[in-house]
Amino acid sequence: MSKRVTINDVARVAGVSRQTVSRALNDKGEIDGSTKQRVLDAARELGYRPSRFARGLVRQDSTTIGLVIPDLLNPFFTEVAAGALEAARARGWHVIVYDTADSIAEERGTLEVVTSQVDAVAGYFSLDEAELDRHLSGLPAVLIGRDHRMPRFSSIRIDGEKGVHEAIDHLVTAGHRRIGMLDHAGRAEPSLRRDWFTDAMNEHGLHAPVVGNAVQSADGGAEALHELLGQHPDLTAVFTYNDIIAMGALKAARKLGKAVPRDLAVIGFDGLQLGTVVDPALTSVALDTRRIGALAIEQAGRLVAGETPLPEEELLVSAVLLVRESA
Amino acid sequence: MSKRVTINDVARVAGVSRQTVSRALNDKGEIDGSTKQRVLDAARELGYRPSRFARGLVRQDSTTIGLVIPDLLNPFFTEVAAGALEAARARGWHVIVYDTADSIAEERGTLEVVTSQVDAVAGYFSLDEAELDRHLSGLPAVLIGRDHRMPRFSSIRIDGEKGVHEAIDHLVTAGHRRIGMLDHAGRAEPSLRRDWFTDAMNEHGLHAPVVGNAVQSADGGAEALHELLGQHPDLTAVFTYNDIIAMGALKAARKLGKAVPRDLAVIGFDGLQLGTVVDPALTSVALDTRRIGALAIEQAGRLVAGETPLPEEELLVSAVLLVRESA
DNA sequence: CGCCAATCCGTGAACGTTCACGGGAGCGTT
DNA sequence: AACGCTCCCGTGAACGTTCACGGATTGGCG
Known part of the structure; x- marks a missing residue:
C-alpha cells in the first residue's frame, strides 16, 4: 500500500521542477531535448502515471458520458451501444456503460451512482421523469425512445x-x-x-x-x-x-x-x-440502431459542452421496411 | 458558458461553510436536521453537482477499469462485456468500454488515451507485449485469451x-x-x-x-x-x-x-x-463467456486495489462440448 | 455557579496537476 | 556596452473537494 508516486517525485529524481516534468510529459514546447529525455526516463523508472483526477480538475476538458442500457445481451441494445461508442470515440469522449439488467431496482442503483461519475447520461429509462429528475439532480440526460415533458430532459424519438x-x-x-x-x-x-x-x-x-x-x-x-x-x-x-x-x-x-x-x-x-x-x-x-446510439451520445455531449444542442427534428429516427427473405 | 457552481456557492447561499455543505451531501453526522435541509435546498436550487475530479483527488476510492474489445457487435465479445459489467457492478467499480473496431490503428489510439482515464485495463489486445508496455506506461493490464511473458501483465487463459x-x-x-x-x-x-x-x-x-x-x-x-x-x-x-x-x-x-x-x-x-x-x-x-469477462474485471480490480491477485490456476477458462442439434 | 460533555459548525491544510507569469542565460545587433 | 530577443526553466496560484482539528454554544448535573 505504498504512497502514490507524484509529479514531484519525478521532478526530484530528474533534478528539475514540476512544471518541467509537466512540459516533458505533455509534449509542450519550451523544453530542452536532453532534459526532456531525462525526465521521461525518470518517469518510466518510477512508474509514474499522472492522476486523472488532478489533471481533470485543472483542465476542464475530458467529458465522459454514462450509457444506460437495459440488457447488453439483447442485440438491439448492443447495436445502439456500438453506435454510441463509435460516436464517442470520434469526439474523443468516453463512455461508461451501465447494464440495468431490466430491473427497476438496478436502474435506481445505477442512477444513484452515475451522477458522481459522468458529465451526462443517455439511455433507456423506465422510471418516470419526476423520479429521474430527483435522482439525477441536474445531470444532463437524454432519453431514448421516449418523449419527455420536463424541458430539462432531451430525447431521441423513434418513429415506426x-x-x-x-x-x-x-x-x-x-x-x-x-x-x-x-x-x-x-x-x-x-x-x-x-x-x-x-x-x-x-x-x-x-x-x-x-x-x-x-x-x-x-x-x-x-x-x-x-x-x-x-x-x-x-x-x-x-x-x-x-x-x-x-x-x-x-x-x-x-x-x-x-x-x-x-x-x-x-x-x-x-x-x-x-x-x-x-x-x-x-x-x-x-431502425438505424447505430444512429440512435450516435445521436444520443452527440446530444448528451453537446449538453455538457454547452454547445447548441441538436434541434428536435434531427433527433428523430424513422423506421423503414427492410425486405429480405421472410416476407 | 457560465462558471461552474461550486461547494462554496452553495455554502454562501445556505449561509454556512463548505464543510457543512459537504456534511449535508454525504450524510455525515454532526449536522443539525434543519440546516441540512437548508443546504440541500440551496444545492438543488443552484443545480449543484460535486466535481468528480475534486472528490476523486482527495478520497482515493472509486476505481474504473477500461475494457478493450475488438468488436462489440460480435456476440462473443458482447457476452464477455456483459459478464464484465455484471462483475464490476457487484463490486461498485465502473467500466469504460472501448471498441477498437478490429483495427490495430484504433487499438493504438485507444491505448494512447486509456491510461489517463482508468486505473487498470483488461481486454483483447493484438499488439505485442513490448509495445503494449510502452503505451500503457505502468498501467495494470489483464490480457484475455493470450499468455503473457512479462510478469507485469496478467492473463486470462482459454483452454479449448x-x-x-x-x-x-x-x-x-x-x-x-x-x-x-x-x-x-x-x-x-x-x-x-x-x-x-x-x-x-x-x-x-x-x-x-x-x-x-x-x-x-x-x-x-x-x-x-x-x-x-x-x-x-x-x-x-x-x-x-x-x-x-x-x-x-x-x-x-x-x-x-x-x-x-x-x-x-x-x-x-x-x-x-x-x-x-x-x-x-x-x-x-x-466457453463460459460471462465468466471470462468477470474474471478479467475481478483481476484488474484487484491489481489496482492492491489486493492479492487471483492465482494463475483460477484464471483458466476451459471449454466443454455443448451438444445441441447440429451435430 | 462551575464544570463537563455533547452537539454543531468553521478554518487551515492537503490531494496532484496545469496555468500564468517572471526571470536568468546566451547570443546577436546597434 | 547596452539592449533586445530567444530559449529554457522555476514559482505562486488555482482547480473543488474532503480530512483533521479546534472552537462555540447549549444543556445537564453536582
Whole structure:
C-alpha cells in the first residue's frame, strides 16, 4: 500500500521542477531535448502515471458520458451501444456503460451512482421523469425512445409508423389478409408498435387483428407463435414486436412444418444485422440502431459542452421496411 | 458558458461553510436536521453537482477499469462485456468500454488515451507485449485469451483443448471420418483452435484435415463452406473457428440442399446463446463467456486495489462440448 | 455557579496537476 | 556596452473537494 508516486517525485529524481516534468510529459514546447529525455526516463523508472483526477480538475476538458442500457445481451441494445461508442470515440469522449439488467431496482442503483461519475447520461429509462429528475439532480440526460415533458430532459424519438405501414402494405400486396401480431408481454399496456400495426391494418379495411404476447426472447417468440397459431390456424402472416421474437417465430414455424415465407410470412421489427444469419433472412421494419446510439451520445455531449444542442427534428429516427427473405 | 457552481456557492447561499455543505451531501453526522435541509435546498436550487475530479483527488476510492474489445457487435465479445459489467457492478467499480473496431490503428489510439482515464485495463489486445508496455506506461493490464511473458501483465487463459477433443470424439462416435475445419482468415498464422483440431484428429488416426478460411462473419462462413465443399464434396462434418462462422455455414449448407446434421454435421466454437435461435440449434464447444469477462474485471480490480491477485490456476477458462442439434 | 460533555459548525491544510507569469542565460545587433 | 530577443526553466496560484482539528454554544448535573 505504498504512497502514490507524484509529479514531484519525478521532478526530484530528474533534478528539475514540476512544471518541467509537466512540459516533458505533455509534449509542450519550451523544453530542452536532453532534459526532456531525462525526465521521461525518470518517469518510466518510477512508474509514474499522472492522476486523472488532478489533471481533470485543472483542465476542464475530458467529458465522459454514462450509457444506460437495459440488457447488453439483447442485440438491439448492443447495436445502439456500438453506435454510441463509435460516436464517442470520434469526439474523443468516453463512455461508461451501465447494464440495468431490466430491473427497476438496478436502474435506481445505477442512477444513484452515475451522477458522481459522468458529465451526462443517455439511455433507456423506465422510471418516470419526476423520479429521474430527483435522482439525477441536474445531470444532463437524454432519453431514448421516449418523449419527455420536463424541458430539462432531451430525447431521441423513434418513429415506426411509416415503416410498419410499409410492412403491412407489403404483406397486403402479396395477397395476405389474415395477419397476426406477436406483441411483447413485458409491460401492462399494449405497445406503441401494436398501435401502429392496428392503424395500418385498419387502413386496409382489415379489422380485429389477432394479437399474441411473447416474452422478449427467441423461445418466447416460438411459444407465442405456437399459441397464436393454435387459436388461429388460418393466419398467413405475422408481424412481431421485435426481431428476437420474430426469429423464435421463424424457428417455431419450421417445426410446425410451415415454410417461410410460402406458408407463413414473418416480419420483425428492429432490422438487426442478426436477421441475416437465420434462414430465411428476416424481413423487418428496420431502425438505424447505430444512429440512435450516435445521436444520443452527440446530444448528451453537446449538453455538457454547452454547445447548441441538436434541434428536435434531427433527433428523430424513422423506421423503414427492410425486405429480405421472410416476407 | 457560465462558471461552474461550486461547494462554496452553495455554502454562501445556505449561509454556512463548505464543510457543512459537504456534511449535508454525504450524510455525515454532526449536522443539525434543519440546516441540512437548508443546504440541500440551496444545492438543488443552484443545480449543484460535486466535481468528480475534486472528490476523486482527495478520497482515493472509486476505481474504473477500461475494457478493450475488438468488436462489440460480435456476440462473443458482447457476452464477455456483459459478464464484465455484471462483475464490476457487484463490486461498485465502473467500466469504460472501448471498441477498437478490429483495427490495430484504433487499438493504438485507444491505448494512447486509456491510461489517463482508468486505473487498470483488461481486454483483447493484438499488439505485442513490448509495445503494449510502452503505451500503457505502468498501467495494470489483464490480457484475455493470450499468455503473457512479462510478469507485469496478467492473463486470462482459454483452454479449448479438452472441448475440441470432446467435439471430435462426438463426431467420430457418430460415424464421421471426413471432417473439415473452417479456420478464420484474419491473422497470418493458423489459430490455436486449429492446432487443437489437428491434434484431436490425429489422435483418432485421421490425418490431413481439410481446412478452409473464413472471414469472421456469417457471410464469411457461408462463402468458406461453399468453397470447402466445392473442393471436398465428401466431407460429412465441419468444425469451425467460432459460432458466427458456423451459423453462416449452417445457412450455406441448407442452400446447398444438405440437411444438418444428417448430411453435414456442424460444430462451432464459443457456445453463444445465439446458437439456439438458428435451426437446427448449434452444437458448439462452449466457453463460459460471462465468466471470462468477470474474471478479467475481478483481476484488474484487484491489481489496482492492491489486493492479492487471483492465482494463475483460477484464471483458466476451459471449454466443454455443448451438444445441441447440429451435430 | 462551575464544570463537563455533547452537539454543531468553521478554518487551515492537503490531494496532484496545469496555468500564468517572471526571470536568468546566451547570443546577436546597434 | 547596452539592449533586445530567444530559449529554457522555476514559482505562486488555482482547480473543488474532503480530512483533521479546534472552537462555540447549549444543556445537564453536582
